[in-house]
Amino acid sequence: MEEKIRVLVAKLGLDAHDRGAKVIARAYRDAGFEVIYTGLFQRPEAVAEAAVQEDVDVVAVSSLAGAHLTLIPELIQQLRDRGVDDVLILAGGVIPEEDVPALLAHGVARVFGPGSDLDEIIAFTRENVRRRAWS
Amino acid sequence: MEAKERKERFAGVSDREVKRFYRPEDIAGLDYDRDLGDPGTYPFTRGVYPTMYRGRLWTMRQFAGYGTAEETNARFKYLLEQGQTGLSVAFDMPTLLGYDSDHPFADGEVGKLGVAVDTLRDFEILFDGIPLDRVSTSMTINPPASIMLAMYLAVAEQQGVPWDRVSGTIQNDILKDYIAQKTYIYPPEPSIRLIVDTIEFCTRYVPKWNTISISGYHIREAGATAAQELAFTLANGMYYVEACLARGLDIDAFAPRLSFFFDVHNDFFEEIAKFRAARRIWARKMREKYGAKNPRSWMLRTHAQTAGVSLTAQQPQNNIVRVAIQALAAVLGGTQSLHTNSYDEALALPTEESVRIALRTQQIIAEETGVANVIDPLAGSYYVESLTNQLEEEAERYFKKIEAIGGVVRGIETGFFQREIAESAYRFQRRLKTGDYCVVGVNKYVDPEEKVRPRILRVDPEVQRRQVERLREVRQRRDPARAARALEQLRKASGSNENLMPYILEAVKAYCSEGEICGVWRELWGEWREEAVY
Incomplete structure (x- = not known):
């Protein structure tokens, strides 16, 4: 039987805007993914720890309050510190174009801006998840 | 022969199906005196004041604040010079969540989404040169609302302004935070106690202060429909009333200072009907359910803000038009004050230019269109009256449901409200996807050449350093x-x-x-x- 892809949807820092995070969590779930949502106000280390504990394939970070350049690289570092380097990392929300290259350089696979298509996010996730079980 | 129409089903942003046109039968039971009444008379469907905007225009109140108290103070003075008539303070996230600027959680957030406030010293700077007996100030903050109110009163004292001449509003509505906005700190019980404390205190010492702004805005922005916004907000309102009554307060002493805050979204007539229904429901509850005798207790006075969530990052100038139409709906709906969003807010914190256009939008509606010359011009419209009735009925159904599940706090604890809203948000997203709901520039009339470029107002790191030092x-x-x-x-x-x-x-x-x-x-x-x- 095909194993479900496991996605951790994460909110970092003091950013309380969770509408998008919940919509994407629901979209993943409806598309047959196994979804874990961290809830609000998480520190990067807590999200990294959850990613390890839950053995996820994807970490999707939603950021709408402008802290993406500090918190997302910190999260990636925390994942590396735990020996995790094969999860697909996605970012979404209000992230300026000029910050995208820096995020990609840190290891984010793609940044989805406002008005992104849910199906496209899901398709991208399926295609780029690194585990072989479903490839 | 049946004429063919463009679509199978016509529905606006809240997905309520709308008929081709409305007829007298659609409002057959409507009784003018019982259900509408003249402006200024029970049940206030047509407006809370007998003269409405002929007496005084609505307050044009633009939300502002970023960086340090000095910068926000300068923005306030600029807005006052531009003809704005009330101030509205935006606080940064650490302040909203009760953290000082030197707390590890505050790192990178100081002064970002609003002004940073740690101590009374910041308030002294924030309101420097602004006479507190001559402006009214709205403060959008919830768990720490009592602290901000105390700071404001302390500044008034320093200026020699007696508390009974100070006017303004604190949002102070924690229930909608658990439901939607999420800037909560403590559990419900002590949070409600703090709110009742402020209401009790102001009723006695700061009689012109609006002690709470019971807010549907965030509920709507999180994805609720108009009916959910209306129902959940008024249910929260009734919860606060009951909490104050349980404290032993006299309803006619505190109820006149309760105020509301609604969103104004894209569905023009639904929004107008929502404001009308809100006033009628509240008046009826206050008089019939809670036995209030003072007509001021029956009046639902409200602030309105255009829908941030309706703004698009794509073709951002289109947002000027959206905001204008939403603002017109708020005015036709009889709001007491209004914030118009800036067209660039889906991309960044607004610039001075975009804020000015937003304010000018209100001034054009007030001064050029003639709509402020007459009160509630849509009364009697088969469609608008029918919508007003429908919204009232939908809200009543929700009130029953909320009661059945054990009340508002129980509904929060079990995720009832959160689930209802998340469901609506998801349904809306799906309608966008299928094209059932059109957003110009997003899923229709897309500019293939356009590159969306969100900008972020970079708050100088110096802001945090200076704030921590202060x-x-x-x-x-x-x-x-x-x-x-x-x-x-x-x-x-x-x-x-x-x-x-x-x-x-x-x-x-x-x-x-x-x-x-x-x-x-x-x-x-x-x-x-x-x-x-x-």
Whole structure:
């Protein structure tokens, strides 16, 4: 039987805007993914720890309050510190174009801006998840 | 022969199906005196005041604040010079969540989404040169609302302005935070107690202060439909009324200072009907359910803000048009004050230019269109009256459901509201996807050449450094014994049934920081953690 892809949807820092995070969590779930949502106000280390504990394939970070350049690289570092380097990392929300290259350089696979298509996010996730079980 | 129409089904942003046209039968039971009444008379469907905008235009109140108190003070003075008539303070996230600027959680957030406030010193700078007896100030803050109110009153004292001449609003509505906005700190019970404390205190000493702004805005922005916004907001309102009654307060003493805050979204007539229905429902509840006798207790006075969530990052100038239409709906709906969003808000914090256009939009509606010359011009419209009735019925159905599940707080604890809203948000997203709902520039009339470029107002890191330094200075200069004593007395009182406002005032005047005061309560009451539902 095909194993479900496991996605951790994460909110970092003091950013309380969770509408998008919940919509994407629901979209993943409806598309047959196994979804874990961290809830609000998480520190990067807590999200990294959850990613390890839950053995996820994807970490999707939603950021709408402008802290993406500090918190997302910190999260990636925390994942590396735990020996995790094969999860697909996605970012979404209000992230300026000029910050995208820096995020990609840190290891984010793609940044989805406002008005992104849910199906496209899901398709991208399926295609780029690194585990072989479903490839 | 049946004429063919463009679509199978016609529905607006809330997905309520709309008929081809409406007829007298659609409002057959409508009784003018019982259901509408003249403006200024029960049940206030047509407006709370007999003269409405012919007497005084709505207050044009633009939300502003970023960086340090100095920068926000300068923005306030600019807005006042431009003809704005009320101030509205946006706080940064650490302030909203009760953390000082030097707390590790505040790193990178200081002054970002609003002004950073740690101590009374910041408020002294924020309102420097602004006479508090001549402007009214709205403060959008919830768990620490009592602390901000205390700081404002302390500044008024320093300016020699007596408290009974101070006017403004604190949002102070925690229920919608658990439901949608999510800037909560403590669990419901002590949070509600703080709110009732402020209401009790202001009723006695600050009679012109709006003690709470019961808010549908955030519920709507989180994805609720118009009917859900209406129902959940008024249900919250009734919860606060009951909490005050349980404290032993006289309904006619506190109810006139309760105020509301609604969103104005894209579905023009539905929004107008929502404001009308809100006034009628509230008047009926206050008079019939709670036995209020003072007509002022029956009046639902409200602030409105255009829908941030309707703004598109794509072709951002189109947002000027959206905002204008939404603002017109708020005015036709009879709002008491209005914030119009800036067209660039889906991309960034607004610039001075975009804020000016937003304010000018209101001024054009007020001065050029003639709509402010006549009150409630849509009354009697088969469609608008029918929508007003439908919204009232939908709200009543929700009230029954909320009662059946054990009330508002139980509904929050079990995720009822959160689930209802998440469901609507998801359904809406799906309608966008299928094209059932059109957003110009997003899923139709897309500009293939366009590259969306969100900008972020980069708050200079210097802001955080200066703010932390100021906090340190205040801590060094204050009388340490007085500050320690004030916090200790607050702690003691917090464990009793006493009204906490006098203790908060003393702590603020002793230059205790917001984080220190909230820290006392975090220790005593713990923090609220929600079970996320989606």
